[in-house]
Amino acid sequence: MYIVTGGAGYIGGHLVDYLISKNLEVIVIDDLSYGKYRNEKAKFVMFDLRQNMGELVEKLEKNPIIYHLAANPDVRTSMINVEEHFERDVKVTLNVMELARRVDAEKVIFTSSSTVYGETSKIPTPESEELKPISNYGLFKLLCENIVKYYAEQYGIKSISTRLANITGGRVSHGVVIDFIKKLKDNPNLLEILGNGKQRKSYLYIDDLIEAFVMLEKKVNRIYDVFNIGNNDSITVDEIAKIVIDEMKLSPRITYKNPTADGRGWPGDVRLMLLDISKISREVGWSPKMSSREVIRQAVKDLLYGYKSVY
Incomplete structure:
Protein backbone atom coordinates (compact mmCIF):
# COMPACT_ATOMS: atom_id res chain seq x y z
CA MET A 1 0.00 0.00 0.00
CA THR A 168 8.36 20.37 -15.96
CA GLY A 169 6.05 18.95 -18.61
CA GLY A 170 2.66 17.28 -18.42
CA ARG A 171 0.22 19.18 -16.21
CA VAL A 172 2.87 21.55 -14.84
CA SER A 173 1.24 24.28 -12.76
CA HIS A 174 4.10 26.65 -11.97
CA GLY A 175 7.54 27.63 -13.21
CA VAL A 176 9.13 29.62 -15.99
CA VAL A 177 7.48 27.81 -18.93
CA ILE A 178 3.90 28.33 -17.80
CA ASP A 179 4.75 31.89 -16.65
CA PHE A 180 6.02 32.79 -20.13
CA ILE A 181 3.01 31.22 -21.85
CA LYS A 182 0.58 33.09 -19.60
CA LYS A 183 2.38 36.39 -20.17
CA LEU A 184 2.36 35.95 -23.94
CA LYS A 185 -1.30 34.97 -24.00
CA ASP A 186 -2.08 38.15 -22.04
CA ASN A 187 0.10 40.28 -24.31
CA PRO A 188 1.54 38.62 -27.45
CA ASN A 189 3.65 41.72 -28.18
CA LEU A 190 5.68 41.81 -24.96
CA LEU A 191 7.53 39.29 -22.79
CA GLU A 192 9.02 40.43 -19.49
CA ILE A 193 11.82 38.24 -18.13
CA LEU A 194 12.67 38.29 -14.43
CA GLY A 195 16.42 38.73 -13.96
CA ASN A 196 18.96 39.25 -16.73
CA GLY A 197 17.99 36.12 -18.69
CA LYS A 198 21.42 34.55 -18.16
CA GLN A 199 20.33 32.31 -15.28
CA ARG A 200 21.18 28.76 -16.35
CA LYS A 201 19.48 25.70 -14.89
CA GLY A 230 18.23 16.01 -12.76
CA ASN A 231 19.66 16.26 -16.25
CA ASN A 232 23.10 16.15 -17.83
CA ASP A 233 22.88 19.68 -19.22
CA SER A 234 21.30 23.07 -18.59
CA ILE A 235 19.57 25.93 -20.42
CA THR A 236 19.34 29.70 -19.91
CA VAL A 237 16.16 31.66 -19.29
CA ASP A 238 16.77 33.51 -22.57
CA GLU A 239 16.92 30.18 -24.42
CA ILE A 240 13.69 29.05 -22.75
CA ALA A 241 12.01 32.28 -23.86
CA LYS A 242 13.10 31.66 -27.45
CA ILE A 243 11.62 28.15 -27.43
CA VAL A 244 8.30 29.38 -26.00
CA ILE A 245 8.16 32.21 -28.55
CA ASP A 246 8.98 29.81 -31.37
CA GLU A 247 6.29 27.28 -30.38
CA MET A 248 3.71 30.06 -30.01
CA LYS A 249 4.77 31.56 -33.37
CA LEU A 250 5.13 35.07 -31.96
CA SER A 251 7.72 37.86 -32.17
CA PRO A 252 7.32 39.90 -28.99
CA ARG A 253 9.58 42.60 -27.66
CA ILE A 254 11.59 41.24 -24.72
CA THR A 255 12.25 43.31 -21.60
CA TYR A 256 14.08 42.47 -18.40
CA LYS A 257 13.06 43.18 -14.82
CA ASN A 258 15.98 42.94 -12.41
CA PRO A 259 14.82 42.73 -8.78
CA THR A 260 18.45 42.27 -7.67
CA ALA A 261 21.66 44.03 -8.67
CA ASP A 262 23.34 40.78 -9.75
CA GLY A 263 20.71 39.67 -12.27
CA ARG A 264 18.73 37.13 -10.25
CA GLY A 265 15.06 36.63 -10.99
CA TRP A 266 14.23 37.30 -7.33
CA PRO A 267 16.03 37.35 -3.96
CA GLY A 268 17.15 33.77 -3.27
CA ASP A 269 17.17 32.75 -6.95
CA VAL A 270 20.11 30.46 -7.77
CA ARG A 271 21.71 31.68 -10.99
CA LEU A 272 23.44 28.43 -12.02
CA MET A 273 22.22 24.92 -11.24
CA LEU A 274 23.39 21.64 -12.72
CA LEU A 275 23.31 18.52 -10.57
CA ASP A 276 25.78 15.67 -10.82
CA ILE A 277 23.56 12.65 -11.47
CA SER A 278 26.32 10.04 -11.72
CA LYS A 279 25.34 8.46 -8.37
CA ILE A 280 21.79 7.55 -9.36
CA SER A 281 23.00 6.46 -12.79
CA ARG A 282 25.68 4.25 -11.28
CA GLU A 283 23.63 2.74 -8.44
CA VAL A 284 20.23 2.17 -10.02
CA GLY A 285 20.86 2.55 -13.76
CA TRP A 286 18.64 5.58 -14.31
CA SER A 287 19.31 8.38 -16.79
CA PRO A 288 17.10 11.08 -18.39
CA LYS A 289 15.69 10.45 -21.85
CA MET A 290 15.61 14.09 -23.02
CA SER A 291 18.03 17.02 -22.82
CA SER A 292 17.00 20.18 -20.97
CA ARG A 293 16.26 21.89 -24.28
CA GLU A 294 14.07 18.96 -25.43
CA VAL A 295 12.32 18.95 -22.06
CA ILE A 296 11.41 22.64 -22.35
CA ARG A 297 10.08 22.24 -25.89
CA GLN A 298 7.99 19.23 -24.90
CA ALA A 299 6.66 21.07 -21.84
CA VAL A 300 5.56 23.99 -24.04
CA LYS A 301 3.76 21.57 -26.38
CA ASP A 302 2.09 19.85 -23.42
CA LEU A 303 0.73 23.18 -22.19
CA LEU A 304 -0.29 24.51 -25.60
CA TYR A 305 -1.73 21.39 -27.21
CA GLY A 306 -2.62 19.14 -24.28
CA TYR A 307 -0.80 16.40 -22.39
CA LYS A 308 -1.59 12.75 -22.94
CA SER A 309 -0.59 10.63 -19.96
CA VAL A 310 1.68 7.68 -20.66
CA TYR A 311 0.07 5.71 -17.82
Whole structure:
Protein backbone atom coordinates (compact mmCIF):
# COMPACT_ATOMS: atom_id res chain seq x y z
CA MET A 1 0.00 0.00 0.00
CA TYR A 2 1.22 3.48 -0.92
CA ILE A 3 0.60 6.83 0.74
CA VAL A 4 1.30 9.93 -1.36
CA THR A 5 1.25 13.21 0.56
CA GLY A 6 0.59 16.09 -1.79
CA GLY A 7 -0.89 13.61 -4.24
CA ALA A 8 -3.23 16.25 -5.67
CA GLY A 9 -0.26 18.38 -6.71
CA TYR A 10 1.77 18.43 -9.89
CA ILE A 11 4.43 15.78 -9.22
CA GLY A 12 2.23 13.89 -6.78
CA GLY A 13 -0.59 13.59 -9.30
CA HIS A 14 1.70 12.06 -11.91
CA LEU A 15 3.11 9.64 -9.34
CA VAL A 16 -0.40 8.59 -8.29
CA ASP A 17 -1.33 7.99 -11.94
CA TYR A 18 1.70 5.73 -12.34
CA LEU A 19 1.01 3.72 -9.18
CA ILE A 20 -2.66 3.28 -10.07
CA SER A 21 -1.67 2.12 -13.57
CA LYS A 22 0.22 -0.74 -11.87
CA ASN A 23 -2.95 -1.73 -9.96
CA LEU A 24 -1.45 -0.69 -6.63
CA GLU A 25 -3.45 0.55 -3.65
CA VAL A 26 -2.88 4.27 -3.22
CA ILE A 27 -4.02 6.69 -0.52
CA VAL A 28 -3.63 10.38 -1.33
CA ILE A 29 -3.36 12.79 1.61
CA ASP A 30 -3.85 16.42 0.60
CA ASP A 31 -5.69 19.56 1.71
CA LEU A 32 -5.96 20.88 -1.88
CA SER A 33 -4.03 24.05 -1.02
CA TYR A 34 -1.81 23.98 -4.13
CA GLY A 35 -3.06 21.15 -6.28
CA LYS A 36 -6.54 20.01 -7.26
CA TYR A 37 -5.77 16.89 -9.30
CA ARG A 38 -7.77 13.78 -8.45
CA ASN A 39 -7.33 10.24 -9.73
CA GLU A 40 -10.67 8.66 -8.89
CA LYS A 41 -9.11 5.21 -8.50
CA ALA A 42 -7.02 6.37 -5.53
CA LYS A 43 -8.49 6.76 -2.06
CA PHE A 44 -8.49 10.45 -1.16
CA VAL A 45 -8.10 11.72 2.41
CA MET A 46 -8.70 15.43 2.87
CA PHE A 47 -6.30 16.40 5.64
CA ASP A 48 -4.08 19.34 6.60
CA LEU A 49 -0.77 17.72 7.52
CA ARG A 50 0.08 20.62 9.80
CA GLN A 51 -2.49 19.24 12.24
CA ASN A 52 -2.21 16.50 14.87
CA MET A 53 -1.64 13.05 13.35
CA GLY A 54 -3.73 11.07 15.84
CA GLU A 55 -6.96 11.07 13.86
CA LEU A 56 -5.14 10.25 10.62
CA VAL A 57 -3.10 7.35 12.04
CA GLU A 58 -6.26 5.49 13.00
CA LYS A 59 -7.44 5.51 9.36
CA LEU A 60 -4.30 3.98 7.88
CA GLU A 61 -3.04 0.44 7.47
CA LYS A 62 0.38 -0.60 8.73
CA ASN A 63 3.60 -0.89 6.68
CA PRO A 64 2.91 1.51 3.80
CA ILE A 65 5.46 2.99 1.44
CA ILE A 66 5.20 6.76 1.82
CA TYR A 67 6.05 9.28 -0.88
CA HIS A 68 6.20 12.65 0.87
CA LEU A 69 5.63 15.45 -1.65
CA ALA A 70 3.37 17.80 0.33
CA ALA A 71 4.93 21.30 0.44
CA ASN A 72 4.59 24.85 -0.78
CA PRO A 73 6.34 24.59 -4.19
CA ASP A 74 7.08 28.28 -4.79
CA VAL A 75 10.72 29.23 -4.12
CA ARG A 76 10.06 32.91 -4.76
CA THR A 77 7.35 33.37 -2.11
CA SER A 78 9.42 31.58 0.54
CA MET A 79 11.33 34.85 0.93
CA ILE A 80 8.06 36.66 1.71
CA ASN A 81 5.65 34.26 3.41
CA VAL A 82 8.28 32.76 5.68
CA GLU A 83 6.13 31.30 8.44
CA GLU A 84 3.65 29.76 6.01
CA HIS A 85 6.48 28.05 4.10
CA PHE A 86 8.07 26.84 7.32
CA GLU A 87 4.85 25.22 8.47
CA ARG A 88 4.04 23.61 5.13
CA ASP A 89 7.57 22.31 4.66
CA VAL A 90 9.29 21.72 8.00
CA LYS A 91 6.32 21.17 10.33
CA VAL A 92 4.55 18.99 7.78
CA THR A 93 7.68 16.87 7.25
CA LEU A 94 8.08 16.34 10.99
CA ASN A 95 4.42 15.26 11.17
CA VAL A 96 4.79 12.93 8.17
CA MET A 97 7.83 11.23 9.68
CA GLU A 98 5.98 10.85 12.97
CA LEU A 99 3.13 9.32 10.97
CA ALA A 100 5.66 7.00 9.30
CA ARG A 101 6.91 5.89 12.71
CA ARG A 102 3.43 5.23 14.07
CA VAL A 103 2.27 3.19 11.07
CA ASP A 104 5.59 1.30 10.77
CA ALA A 105 6.26 2.58 7.26
CA GLU A 106 8.28 0.25 5.07
CA LYS A 107 10.01 3.14 3.31
CA VAL A 108 9.80 6.93 2.92
CA ILE A 109 10.81 8.80 -0.26
CA PHE A 110 11.07 12.55 0.36
CA THR A 111 11.23 15.19 -2.38
CA SER A 112 13.90 17.71 -1.50
CA SER A 113 15.44 20.21 -3.92
CA SER A 114 18.61 21.34 -5.66
CA THR A 115 18.16 24.61 -3.73
CA VAL A 116 19.76 23.00 -0.65
CA TYR A 117 23.15 23.55 -2.35
CA GLY A 118 22.71 27.29 -2.84
CA GLU A 119 25.24 28.79 -5.23
CA THR A 120 28.08 26.31 -5.29
CA SER A 121 31.31 26.62 -7.25
CA LYS A 122 31.29 22.89 -8.05
CA ILE A 123 29.32 22.32 -11.26
CA PRO A 124 27.93 19.70 -11.82
CA THR A 125 27.14 19.50 -8.10
CA PRO A 126 27.48 16.10 -6.37
CA GLU A 127 25.57 14.97 -3.29
CA SER A 128 28.75 15.37 -1.21
CA GLU A 129 28.97 19.13 -1.83
CA GLU A 130 28.55 21.50 1.13
CA LEU A 131 24.96 22.61 1.64
CA LYS A 132 24.60 26.40 1.76
CA PRO A 133 21.06 27.40 0.72
CA ILE A 134 20.40 31.04 -0.19
CA SER A 135 16.59 30.91 -0.02
CA ASN A 136 14.18 30.05 2.76
CA TYR A 137 12.83 27.34 0.48
CA GLY A 138 16.28 25.73 0.30
CA LEU A 139 16.86 26.17 4.02
CA PHE A 140 13.55 24.53 4.89
CA LYS A 141 14.20 21.63 2.50
CA LEU A 142 17.54 21.09 4.22
CA LEU A 143 15.86 21.06 7.63
CA CYS A 144 13.37 18.54 6.24
CA GLU A 145 16.19 16.30 5.01
CA ASN A 146 17.66 16.31 8.50
CA ILE A 147 14.31 15.35 10.01
CA VAL A 148 13.95 12.46 7.55
CA LYS A 149 17.52 11.32 8.24
CA TYR A 150 17.01 11.50 12.01
CA TYR A 151 13.83 9.42 11.92
CA ALA A 152 15.44 6.91 9.58
CA GLU A 153 18.41 6.37 11.84
CA GLN A 154 16.58 6.55 15.17
CA TYR A 155 13.56 4.42 14.27
CA GLY A 156 14.85 2.23 11.46
CA ILE A 157 12.59 3.69 8.76
CA LYS A 158 14.32 3.21 5.42
CA SER A 159 14.28 6.64 3.78
CA ILE A 160 15.56 8.45 0.70
CA SER A 161 15.87 12.19 0.13
CA THR A 162 15.75 13.13 -3.54
CA ARG A 163 17.25 16.49 -4.55
CA LEU A 164 15.36 17.53 -7.64
CA ALA A 165 16.33 19.79 -10.51
CA ASN A 166 13.52 21.82 -12.13
CA ILE A 167 10.72 19.46 -13.13
CA THR A 168 8.36 20.37 -15.96
CA GLY A 169 6.05 18.95 -18.61
CA GLY A 170 2.66 17.28 -18.42
CA ARG A 171 0.22 19.18 -16.21
CA VAL A 172 2.87 21.55 -14.84
CA SER A 173 1.24 24.28 -12.76
CA HIS A 174 4.10 26.65 -11.97
CA GLY A 175 7.54 27.63 -13.21
CA VAL A 176 9.13 29.62 -15.99
CA VAL A 177 7.48 27.81 -18.93
CA ILE A 178 3.90 28.33 -17.80
CA ASP A 179 4.75 31.89 -16.65
CA PHE A 180 6.02 32.79 -20.13
CA ILE A 181 3.01 31.22 -21.85
CA LYS A 182 0.58 33.09 -19.60
CA LYS A 183 2.38 36.39 -20.17
CA LEU A 184 2.36 35.95 -23.94
CA LYS A 185 -1.30 34.97 -24.00
CA ASP A 186 -2.08 38.15 -22.04
CA ASN A 187 0.10 40.28 -24.31
CA PRO A 188 1.54 38.62 -27.45
CA ASN A 189 3.65 41.72 -28.18
CA LEU A 190 5.68 41.81 -24.96
CA LEU A 191 7.53 39.29 -22.79
CA GLU A 192 9.02 40.43 -19.49
CA ILE A 193 11.82 38.24 -18.13
CA LEU A 194 12.67 38.29 -14.43
CA GLY A 195 16.42 38.73 -13.96
CA ASN A 196 18.96 39.25 -16.73
CA GLY A 197 17.99 36.12 -18.69
CA LYS A 198 21.42 34.55 -18.16
CA GLN A 199 20.33 32.31 -15.28
CA ARG A 200 21.18 28.76 -16.35
CA LYS A 201 19.48 25.70 -14.89
CA SER A 202 18.80 22.05 -15.53
CA TYR A 203 15.33 20.74 -16.46
CA LEU A 204 13.89 17.22 -16.25
CA TYR A 205 10.69 15.90 -17.81
CA ILE A 206 8.05 14.69 -15.36
CA ASP A 207 7.88 11.15 -16.78
CA ASP A 208 11.64 10.73 -16.29
CA LEU A 209 11.28 11.82 -12.66
CA ILE A 210 8.58 9.22 -11.95
CA GLU A 211 10.82 6.54 -13.45
CA ALA A 212 13.67 7.67 -11.17
CA PHE A 213 11.41 7.50 -8.10
CA VAL A 214 10.32 3.97 -8.91
CA MET A 215 13.85 2.72 -9.54
CA LEU A 216 15.15 4.24 -6.30
CA GLU A 217 12.26 2.77 -4.31
CA LYS A 218 12.90 -0.72 -5.68
CA LYS A 219 16.70 -0.80 -5.67
CA VAL A 220 17.90 1.30 -2.69
CA ASN A 221 17.47 -0.35 0.69
CA ARG A 222 19.92 1.40 3.01
CA ILE A 223 18.54 3.04 6.14
CA TYR A 224 19.11 6.50 4.63
CA ASP A 225 20.56 7.92 1.45
CA VAL A 226 20.43 11.02 -0.74
CA PHE A 227 20.24 11.18 -4.54
CA ASN A 228 20.31 14.02 -7.04
CA ILE A 229 17.71 13.70 -9.81
CA GLY A 230 18.23 16.01 -12.76
CA ASN A 231 19.66 16.26 -16.25
CA ASN A 232 23.10 16.15 -17.83
CA ASP A 233 22.88 19.68 -19.22
CA SER A 234 21.30 23.07 -18.59
CA ILE A 235 19.57 25.93 -20.42
CA THR A 236 19.34 29.70 -19.91
CA VAL A 237 16.16 31.66 -19.29
CA ASP A 238 16.77 33.51 -22.57
CA GLU A 239 16.92 30.18 -24.42
CA ILE A 240 13.69 29.05 -22.75
CA ALA A 241 12.01 32.28 -23.86
CA LYS A 242 13.10 31.66 -27.45
CA ILE A 243 11.62 28.15 -27.43
CA VAL A 244 8.30 29.38 -26.00
CA ILE A 245 8.16 32.21 -28.55
CA ASP A 246 8.98 29.81 -31.37
CA GLU A 247 6.29 27.28 -30.38
CA MET A 248 3.71 30.06 -30.01
CA LYS A 249 4.77 31.56 -33.37
CA LEU A 250 5.13 35.07 -31.96
CA SER A 251 7.72 37.86 -32.17
CA PRO A 252 7.32 39.90 -28.99
CA ARG A 253 9.58 42.60 -27.66
CA ILE A 254 11.59 41.24 -24.72
CA THR A 255 12.25 43.31 -21.60
CA TYR A 256 14.08 42.47 -18.40
CA LYS A 257 13.06 43.18 -14.82
CA ASN A 258 15.98 42.94 -12.41
CA PRO A 259 14.82 42.73 -8.78
CA THR A 260 18.45 42.27 -7.67
CA ALA A 261 21.66 44.03 -8.67
CA ASP A 262 23.34 40.78 -9.75
CA GLY A 263 20.71 39.67 -12.27
CA ARG A 264 18.73 37.13 -10.25
CA GLY A 265 15.06 36.63 -10.99
CA TRP A 266 14.23 37.30 -7.33
CA PRO A 267 16.03 37.35 -3.96
CA GLY A 268 17.15 33.77 -3.27
CA ASP A 269 17.17 32.75 -6.95
CA VAL A 270 20.11 30.46 -7.77
CA ARG A 271 21.71 31.68 -10.99
CA LEU A 272 23.44 28.43 -12.02
CA MET A 273 22.22 24.92 -11.24
CA LEU A 274 23.39 21.64 -12.72
CA LEU A 275 23.31 18.52 -10.57
CA ASP A 276 25.78 15.67 -10.82
CA ILE A 277 23.56 12.65 -11.47
CA SER A 278 26.32 10.04 -11.72
CA LYS A 279 25.34 8.46 -8.37
CA ILE A 280 21.79 7.55 -9.36
CA SER A 281 23.00 6.46 -12.79
CA ARG A 282 25.68 4.25 -11.28
CA GLU A 283 23.63 2.74 -8.44
CA VAL A 284 20.23 2.17 -10.02
CA GLY A 285 20.86 2.55 -13.76
CA TRP A 286 18.64 5.58 -14.31
CA SER A 287 19.31 8.38 -16.79
CA PRO A 288 17.10 11.08 -18.39
CA LYS A 289 15.69 10.45 -21.85
CA MET A 290 15.61 14.09 -23.02
CA SER A 291 18.03 17.02 -22.82
CA SER A 292 17.00 20.18 -20.97
CA ARG A 293 16.26 21.89 -24.28
CA GLU A 294 14.07 18.96 -25.43
CA VAL A 295 12.32 18.95 -22.06
CA ILE A 296 11.41 22.64 -22.35
CA ARG A 297 10.08 22.24 -25.89
CA GLN A 298 7.99 19.23 -24.90
CA ALA A 299 6.66 21.07 -21.84
CA VAL A 300 5.56 23.99 -24.04
CA LYS A 301 3.76 21.57 -26.38
CA ASP A 302 2.09 19.85 -23.42
CA LEU A 303 0.73 23.18 -22.19
CA LEU A 304 -0.29 24.51 -25.60
CA TYR A 305 -1.73 21.39 -27.21
CA GLY A 306 -2.62 19.14 -24.28
CA TYR A 307 -0.80 16.40 -22.39
CA LYS A 308 -1.59 12.75 -22.94
CA SER A 309 -0.59 10.63 -19.96
CA VAL A 310 1.68 7.68 -20.66
CA TYR A 311 0.07 5.71 -17.82
